[in-house]
Amino acid sequence: MKTDFKFSNLLGTVYRKGNLLFTPDGTCLLSPVGNRVTVFDLVHNTSYTLPFAHRTNIDRLELSPRGNLLLTVDENGRAILTNFIRRIVIHNFSFKGRVSALKFAPSGRFFAVGVGRRLQFWHTPSTPGTDNSGEIEFAPFALHRDLAGHFDVIEHLEWSSDSRFLLTASKDLTARVWSLDPEEGFEPTTLAGHRQGVKAAYFSADQESIYTVSQDGALFRWEYVSKQDPDTMEDIADAQWRIVKKDYFLQNDAKVNCAAFHAPTNLLVVGFSNGLFGLYDLPEFNMIHVLSVSQSNIDNVTVNKSGEWLAFGSSKHGQLLVWEWQSESYILKQQGHLDSMNSLVYSPDGQKIVTTGDDGKVKVWDVKSxxxxxxxxxHTSGVTACQFAKKGSVLFTASLDGSIRAWDLIRYRNFRTFTAPSRLSFSSLAVDPSGEVVCAGSPDSFDIHVWSVQTGQLLDQLSGHEGPVSALSFAADGNHLASGSWDRTVRLWSIFGRTQTSEPLQLVSDILSVAxxxxGKQVAASTLDGQLTFWSVDDAVQEAGIDGRRDVSGGRKISGRQTAANAAGTKSFNCITYSADGxxxxxxxxxxxxxxYEVRTGALLKKYTVSVNTSLDGTQEFLNSRDLTEAGPRGLMDETGEASDLEDRIDRTLPGAKRGDAGARTTRPEVRVTSVDFSPAGRSFCAASTEGLLVYSLDTDFVFDPFDLDISITPSSILATLEAAKTAYASGTRDDDNTFLKAFIMAFRLNEQKILRAVHEAIPPPDVPFVVRTLPTVYLPRLLRFIAKAAEETPHLEFNLIWIESLFSSHGRYFKENSGTFAPELRSVQRAIDDIRENLKRLTEKNAYDLNYLLSQPVLAGKGKKSLTLETMESNEMMADAGEQLEDDDGEAEWIGLE
Known part of the structure; x- marks a missing residue:
């Protein structure tokens, strides 16, 4: 089995904190999710997570005007510069302070950073290959200017369209106008007059006006005018920036949390703390509409380039919305679990993942998009377990509200609910592979409840355990049910047998999970002491055991007194699952x-780190002694009492509660994994963690993955080889060097899709079997994937079928011997062939229908009144012959009906 699983995507969480960002073309939305960045493609309806990760949660992110450089900054001011198109990290840098605002200049040559109350201008790093000077850039981040003037944190930055001037908005109740370089006759200007902190400041499209928005809901319009005497209308003071109009949003006690301005259309979007957002037309301040899009305050808003789509983020509920304001419709509406996820399961086809959480919600995620x-x-309480029936699209969930529910995932409805005779909270669940019975265990009872799925009736209560049942699992053949309990025993039950008694398999600690x-020949159990134990089902003999305490232990809590190796709470496995091949x-x-682990030898094959985010408890092996003060760890100190606003000083947290309370979340969530599951194909697995739903896969789709590449293989050399092959083929000379094969292999090594497609379509059909037969076997998986994709995307039907036939004719035995390795590629080819067959079937059925319709019409007959019926026309040739027979020798004819 392959073990080189790599992180591929982050689901279950769509927004945490920070600013949202549209790409320059306006089709993709970037959202910070903890210490990672997720990209939502709104046109193709897909999402992916960038491969890099920060050490703490991301605060700010910004794209260069060309869309090729992405700059992300975390809570500690550490920045990562990424080539966004290639998804490659270029450079790491520290701004030595928390960054509150970040913005690239429209020219792309500079970017401005607000570090606390200081404003810094930096040169934009040049991407390799685009700098015409030919000089090597040794310092990607070069400081241009460092300015001070504000007395509090800078909250917003805005460049002028010519990249010469900059607007800053600060908590010190003022906005300021700066110049990138010293300008003759220009002095930095302060715009004062607001009564609360300025949240945003913007230039108008013609640069003649400035708009400032404050936290108390005031909108000021500034213009560069001179003061005039109201009686004589003569200038009595020099020209300067003055307030020419004041407007107010009037949202009762709600405050302005965020704002965005689209200068070309004069559209202002304002998000309020009560979950409302307002859309206004400036400078007349006409309200277009005010809508509620969130149950909590809106933390960030942004507008795409065309001004049609508005993106909103709410951190409390983890909501991400994209709203098209003209049609008043949602482009994207996503929300993660409000609280921690408890369990997950792959669908039998591997295309969906179901997650359940403490918030009582059951969510179905599409793996591809x-x-x-x-x-x-x-469900009215936390959902603790979920399980699919092996056949059909039926999902079962268990909840602390005392119910087991069955869901139809075709019609998306709850069609059956199972309850116990007395009110119980269910924490474990197992479903018979045939889908006939469902079993559940409860922490409040020592019995296993068994229901019939068809009737919904309680069939039996299996008694025998002397403690709460913590885990249940059905064998794939349906003959046995394994149950684990806190009484330190595992029991195997024969649900459909005549007797319902079972002998216990004794362990030395409480059972946490069974699989x-x-x-169905082996059962595994995880216990509280960190042991994994394996039994043979047939004779109930222990076959193997693994001590995993050293492997799983790691990470030190911020308040922990023991080292990471000695921490007691991390030395056990809460969830276990077998791989697809067992x-x-x-x-x-x-x-x-x-x-x-490998079961046969007990060897640890690989350890995957869930998160490196130090904003979570348990990710650090060693604590920094500087954060340990006389009053306790610095991270657990209550800093809300120092806030300036009353509502920010109120502490609504419940004492001692770490999860599930109705108050505010604790600032230090703990890293943990509550559930893991392998996909049915074994090519990926997912884990429900504090960060979200992590998907690890054996990546088969790379952005750039050169294979056995050397310096002589370039796009120009590949095209030159291809032209030589075409010339030789056109002249009819024998190609002893097999130039088509050489060009094909060179294209595979470079692995650029456009060049590979050009070489593939240039190979003549008669030469395809020879090229496939002589192709080295190392390229066969890539060729299978490429041909399957080409069959789906290109109209060359017969050409692609020739390639598929040649592949299986020449290498069929090799594919059969390595069917496990080639399983994903063979499935993709099978899917492409099925699509071709279905399309041809629909086409032939349509043609047959058209022929029947044409033959049912009156036809031209000769004087002999000869007629043909449909039964006599068995082919197109017979129809042609019949058309000739219907004419007389003299060519005269008349219309008659078919008999």
Whole structure:
């Protein structure tokens, strides 16, 4: 089994904090999710997560005007510069302070940073290959100017269209106008007059006006005019920036949290603390509409380039919305779980992932697009477990509200609800592979409840455990049910057998999780002491054991007195699952590590780190002694009492509560993994963690993945080789060097899709079997994937079928011997062939229908009144012959009906 799984996507969380950002073309939205960045493609309806990760949560992100450089800054002022198109990290840098505002100049040559109350101008790093000077850039970040003038934190930056001037808005109740370089006759100007902190400041499209928005809902319009005497209308003072108009949003006690201005259309969007947003037309201040898009305050808003789409982010509920204001419709509406996720499961086809959480919601995520398809809210308490029936699209969930619910994922409805005779909270769940019975265990009862899915009736209560049932699992053949309990035993039940008794398998600690191997011949159990134990199902003999305490332990809490290696809470596996082939087992717990073991040898194959985000508790191996003060850890000190506003000083947290309370979240959530699951194909696995739903996969789709590349392989050399092959083929000379094959292999090594497609379509059909037969086997997986994709995207039907036939004729035995390795590629080819067959089927059915219609019409007959019926026309040739027979020798004819 392959073990080189890599992080591929982050689902389950769409927005945490920070600013949202549209790409320059306005089709993609960038959202900071913890210490990572997720990109939502709003046109193709897909999402992906960039591969890099910060050490703390991201505060600010900004794209260069060309859209090729992405600059992200975390809470500590550490920045990562990324080539956004290639998704490659270029440089790391520290601004030595928390960055509150960030903006690239329209020219792209500079960017401005607000570090506390200081304003800094930096030169934009040049991307490799675009700098015409030919000089090597040794310092990507070069400071241009460092200015001071504000007395409090800078909250917003805005450049003029010519990149010469800059507007800053600050908490010190003022806005200021700066120049990038010293200008003759220009002095930095302060715009004072607001009664609360200025949230944003903007230039108008013609640069003649300035708009400033303050936290108390005031909008001031400034113009560069001289003061005039109202009686004589003569200038009595020199020209300067003055307030010419004051407007107010009048949202009662709600405050302005964020704003965005689209200068070409004079559109102002304002987000308020009560979940409303307002859309205004400036300078007349006409209100277009005011709508509620969130249950909590709106933390960030942005507008795309055309001014049609508005993006809103709400950090409290993790909401991300994209609103088209002209049609008043949602382009994107996504929300993660409000609280921690408890369990997850892959659908049988591997295309969907279902997650459940403490917020009582059940969410279905599409693996390919990364979007949430549907959310079920019928449960009234935390949902603790979920399981799919092996056949059909039926999902079962268990909840602390005392119900087991069955969901139809085709019609998206709850069609059955199971309850116990007495009110119980269910924490574990198992479904028979045939989907006939469902079993559940409860922390309030020692019995296992068994229901019939068809009737909804309680069939049996399996008694035998002397403690709460913590885990349940059905074997793939449906003959056995394994149950784990806090009484330190695992029991195997035969649900459909005549007897319902079982002998306990004794362990030395409480059972946390049980799992069956895919063939149903082995069962594994995880216990509180960090042990993994494996039994043979047939004779109930222990086959193996793994001590995982050293492997899973890691990470030190900010208030922990023990070292990371000695911390007691992280030394066990809360969830385990077998791989698709049954050779490995994946285990995770209240730790930052996920461990992959080989069952036969007990060897640790790989450890996956869940998160490196130090904003979470348990991600650091060593604590910084500077953060340990006499009053305790610096990260746990209550700093809200120092806030200037009353509502910010009120502490609404419940004492001692770490999860599930109705008050504010704690500032130090703990890293943990509550559930893991392998995809049915074994090509990926997912983990429900504090960060969200992490998907790890064996990546088969790379942005740039050169294979055995050397310096002689360039696009020009490949095209030159291809032209030589075409010339030789056109002249009819024998190609002893097989130049088409050489060009094809060179294109595979470079792995640029456009060049690969050009070489592929240039190969003559008669030469395809020879090229495929002589192709080295190392390129076969890539060729299979490429041909499957070409069959779906290109109209060359027969040409692609010739390639597929040649592949299986020449390498069929090799594919059969390595079917496990080639399984994803073979499935993609099968899917492409099925699509071709369905399209041809629809086409032939349509042609047959058209022929039947034409033959049912009156036809031209000769004097002999000869007629033909449909049964006599079995082919197009017979129809042609019949048309000739219907004419007389003299050519006269008349219309008659078919018999």
């Amino acid at each position: 990364g979007f949430c398809l549907v959310t079920f809210t019928e 069956f191997r895919t063939d 050779s490995c087992i994946l285990a995770a717990g209240n730790s930052k590590y996920i461990c992959l």
